[in-house]
Amino acid sequence: MDRDAAALAPLRQELKEAEIIQADIEAGPWPLAGRAFDLVLVSNYLWRPLLPQIMAAVAPGGWLIYETFADGQQSIGRPARAEFLLQPGELLQACQGLRVIGYEDGFDSVNGRYVQRVAAVRSPSTENGVFQRYALPG
Structure with missing residues (x-):
């Protein structure tokens, strides 16, 4: 999109x-209202008013992979405006209701930028009282 x-x-x-x-x-x-996906992937994008819709688009048993710029980036380059930079812990806070598998907040020395990134999963739904299973790769 x-x-x-x-x-x-x-x-x-x-x-x-x-x-x-x-x-x-x-x-x-929001063009995806009422839809949910097995994977929601967001890269280098932040528009805070949409965070609830993005999180809601993760289906039961589905994954969220999100990475974007964080506070500190303004000291080394663009983006430099606060509205495009996550504050410490902000992405983690937005993931309430999801089970966070991995989270990082800081300087990515490989790519030379400040980022926050998260991998999170929504609990599988239950049907007839039995959890649907999902397998992690590897």
């Missing part, structure tokens, strides 16, 4: 079976 049609064009060519959505999620309605 992106608001830029030109950015989506190569994906439309390569990923024929994928659902590609052009939407301005900051100015328009």
Whole structure:
């Protein structure tokens, strides 16, 4: 999903079976209302008003993988504006209701930037009182 049609064009060519959505999620309605996914992946993006919708899009037994810039990045480059930088623990706080498997907050020396990243899973739903099972890779 992106608001830029030109950015989506190569994906439309390569990923024929994928659902590609052009939407301005900051100015328009959330285009995934009522939908949930086995994997929600967010990279280098932060718009705080959408955090609840992003978290709600994780299906029972589904995963959230989220990484974006954190406070401290302004000391070494862009983005530098506070509205684009997570405050300490902010991403972890947004994951309430999910089981956090891994979380990092600090300087990523490999990529030379300050980030917060999380891997979290929503508890599987129950059906007839029996938990649905899921397997972790590896």
